[in-house]
Amino acid sequence: MSKPIADIAVIGAGIIGTCVAERLQHEGKQVILIDRLGPGESCSKGNAGHFATDIILPLANFNTLLSVPKLLLDPMGPLTLRWSYLPQLLPWLMRFTWAAMPHKTKTTIEALKVLNRPSITRFEALLERTSLTELMTQRGALTIYQDPASANKNQQHLELVQQHGVKVEHLTGNQVRELEPSLNQDVKGGLFYPDTAHTVNPYRLVTDLCDCFVQRGGQFKMQNVVDFDFGDPNKVVIKTEEEPILAKEIVIACGAFSKQLVKLIGHSVPLETERGYHLMLPNSGVEVTRPVTSFERSFVMTPMEEGLRLAGTVELAGLEAEENWQRAISLFEHASRILPGLKKDNFETWMGHRPSLPDSLPVVGRSPKEKRAIFAFGHQHLGLTQAAVTADLINEIVFEQPHSVNMEAFAISRF
Numbered sequence: 001m002s003k004p005i006a007d008i009a010v011i012g013a014g015i016i017g018t019c020v021a022e023r024l025q026h027e028g029k030q031v032i033l034i035d036r037l038g039p040g041e042s043c044s045k046g047n048a049g050h051f052a053t054d055i056i057l058p059l060a061n062f063n064t065l066l067s068v069p070k071l072l073l074d075p076m077g078p079l080t081l082r083w084s085y086l087p088q089l090l091p092w093l094m095r096f097t098w099a100a101m102p103h104k105t106k107t108t109i110e111a112l113k114v115l116n117r118p119s120i121t122r123f124e125a126l127l128e129r130t131s132l133t134e135l136m137t138q139r140g141a142l143t144i145y146q147d148p149a150s151a152n153k154n155q156q157h158l159e160l161v162q163q164h165g166v167k168v169e170h171l172t173g174n175q176v177r178e179l180e181p182s183l184n185q186d187v188k189g190g191l192f193y194p195d196t197a198h199t200v201n202p203y204r205l206v207t208d209l210c211d212c213f214v215q216r217g218g219q220f221k222m223q224n225v226v227d228f229d230f231g232d233p234n235k236v237v238i239k240t241e242e243e244p245i246l247a248k249e250i251v252i253a254c255g256a257f258s259k260q261l262v263k264l265i266g267h268s269v270p271l272e273t274e275r276g277y278h279l280m281l282p283n284s285g286v287e288v289t290r291p292v293t294s295f296e297r298s299f300v301m302t303p304m305e306e307g308l309r310l311a312g313t314v315e316l317a318g319l320e321a322e323e324n325w326q327r328a329i330s331l332f333e334h335a336s337r338i339l340p341g342l343k344k345d346n347f348e349t350w351m352g353h354r355p356s357l358p359d360s361l362p363v364v365g366r367s368p369k370e371k372r373a374i375f376a377f378g379h380q381h382l383g384l385t386q387a388a389v390t391a392d393l394i395n396e397i398v399f400e401q402p403h404s405v406n407m408e409a410f411a412i413s414r415f
Helices: 015-026 062-072 083-099 102-116 119-129 149-153 155-163 173-179 202-215 255-263 326-336 380-398
Strands: 006-011 031-035 079-081 141-145 169-172 189-193 197-199 219-222 225-229 236-240 245-252 272-281 292-294 299-304 307-311 314-316 348-356 363-366 373-377
Touching: 006 015, 006 236, 015 031, 015 119, 015 202, 015 373, 015 380, 031 202, 031 245, 079 083, 083 102, 102 380, 119 380, 141 173, 149 155, 169 173, 173 189, 197 299, 202 219, 245 255, 255 348, 255 373, 272 326, 272 380, 299 326, 307 326, 326 348, 348 380, 363 380, 373 380
Parallel strands: 006 031, 006 245, 031 219, 079 314, 141 292, 245 373
Antiparallel strands: 141 189, 169 189, 225 236, 236 245, 272 307, 272 314, 272 348, 292 299, 299 307, 363 373
């Protein structure tokens, strides 16, 4: 008996790949979803849960470059570098520096707006058709200041996002505490972004979405993909450590682990990982009702079903280095400075690999070298935010529909 051939095999069952698989299935395709781990077990499991539609400024910007030397002096600060990894990282850093030039940043902002602005409405549609609407909460988000001078330091950025249509409200310290009474008097003011949202459980968002996909006829296979065979024009042979899987087309959506797979197709991409840590406080002893970001301390606190999640650090160390759990634990000290009575009883730590390209934009589109291969990876800190929109773009590509946006900024040929 001949082996069945799926219409599409999506490789990577994080939030991007799972949204892509669901969208293509919804439009009538027979889809297989493949991951070496279970659904959502990598980066998607431990993110901050924030649909960050307000973030339109790329990580690669001139202000970031100016702040890097100071940030690197603090080993427990929001950004750190394993110096032994520097030789491997240098080519990426050079590209990052070029992408941070003002004329490049303007172009990147426009591309980020394309992916971020429709995020919540696209996710609303996805969650409605999968009966998972309880996983998104729309209460906006706060950025808070402890130093009154921080408002002036952030003024240029604030004006920039307002120019690009991001809705934001200035709040005094008392107004911030009206929204979040648990914050102490050290909070002197803040910004409220009303048009954002968060998920109460990023991991369950992926696993429940995958369950829905399987219940509606999709297949999930926990296998490690090692190679491809495009020799037969009627099928792609996806070679795994177990059995081969056959499909007419493939979508590579493996986040930080996509680099090696696209290399098999003949592409070299400057994909690096920003290792992110979180501290989960199941019995925090305080109440926070929306994502709250500390401007000075550069971390975010998000309320979730399992407790209060503290997240937001960046470590540049590649895929293989051992975890530095002190980076996660140090987040408690930051949070306790603004949340009186905060407890870390039975705390849990986590580390994941954010997939980052130097220009802060993902790769989304067909391979110019193999038309049966489609890419959807490299969404850096914004994978959750951009997942449903990316799935819609992949749907346009698969069904050869006119593109709803200019896709040039996301093409792999830019590298």
